[in-house]
Amino acid sequence: MTRELDERGSVRAITSNLFITAGGLSGTSLKARKLLYIAIAQCRKGDKQFYEYEISVQEFARLMDIDPSNLYQEADKITDELMRGYITISDRSGDFEKYSLFSKCEYKAGSMLKFKLNNDMTDLLLALKGNFTQPLLSDFLHMNSPYSMAIWHLMQREMKSRKPGLTDEIEFDLSLCELREVTGTENKLKQLCEFKRRVLDKALREINDNCGVEITYENIKSGRSVTGFHFRAISPYHVDISTLPPEVLEKAEQIKHRISGNR
Numbered sequence: 001m002t003r004e005l006d007e008r009g010s011v012r013a014i015t016s017n018l019f020i021t022a023g024g025l026s027g028t029s030l031k032a033r034k035l036l037y038i039a040i041a042q043c044r045k046g047d048k049q050f051y052e053y054e055i056s057v058q059e060f061a062r063l064m065d066i067d068p069s070n071l072y073q074e075a076d077k078i079t080d081e082l083m084r085g086y087i088t089i090s091d092r093s094g095d096f097e098k099y100s101l102f103s104k105c106e107y108k109a110g111s112m113l114k115f116k117l118n119n120d121m122t123d124l125l126l127a128l129k130g131n132f133t134q135p136l137l138s139d140f141l142h143m144n145s146p147y148s149m150a151i152w153h154l155m156q157r158e159m160k161s162r163k164p165g166l167t168d169e170i171e172f173d174l175s176l177c178e179l180r181e182v183t184g185t186e187n188k189l190k191q192l193c194e195f196k197r198r199v200l201d202k203a204l205r206e207i208n209d210n211c212g213v214e215i216t217y218e219n220i221k222s223g224r225s226v227t228g229f230h231f232r233a234i235s236p237y238h239v240d241i242s243t244l245p246p247e248v249l250e251k252a253e254q255i256k257h258r259i260s261g262n263r
Contacts, residue, residue, distance in 0.1 A: 011136070
């Protein structure tokens with residue numbers, strides 16, 4: 001059974017948290033990762049299996065930012081990568097499970113691209129009861145780096161898939177080890193300054209530009225070594241309530257209670 005693609009701005013890519021840190025994803029290219037997230041975002045509540053989805057070649061070119069003259073070559077390369085791609089779920093005991101990402105990709109020149117996720121991954125993507133994250137698909141589609149996609153997905157796990165409101169602050173910690181794992185830089189960019197410049201800071205600029213947040217961070221140290229980062233997320237239109245006059249705060253509380261009382 002084939003379903004039409006849902007690209008609404010409210011569509012979310014819902015995954016188990018195990019999926020976010022799975023081995024194998026860090027080597028996935030930007031375009032392949034975007035198509036993977038598009039496929040994941042098509043899953044609906046109540047689905048028991050994955051369906052086949054199709055997208056017009058024109059829409060595919062737009063979403064992937066592909067020159068139409070290179071459409072066949074790019075589609076061939078991206079689908080090859082996703083058909084060969086896999087993820088590894090492992091635990092501390094040394095046990096692991098590996099899953100192929102896609103079970104099918106089909107390209108019809110001048111017409112459409114069809115794709116289907118591997119049904120063995122249903123436990124990671126369907127009927128999730130807890131321990132899952134649901135960021136907006138649109139956040140990922142505007143990004144230009146797989147590092148940004150990986151780090152934002154990890155941040156959304158810690159932010160409980162939320163974004164801060166006008167007066168909210170969301171604070172959370174991420175270890176350097178986990179950031180390196182999801183970006184595939186365990187054995188690259190060993191100098192912290194290089195990791196920050198080429199991975200973390202670059203990703204944060206893109207996240208801040210595209211995801212409706214402003215995120216800053218401070219180092220977390222153990223002795224003289226940096227072991228992680230403390231992040232603070234606010235709205236781009238953040239209002240510091242400590243600077244507001246008491247009468248404004250009182251009025252806001254009255255409105256808040258009136259709204260909650262009408263629910």
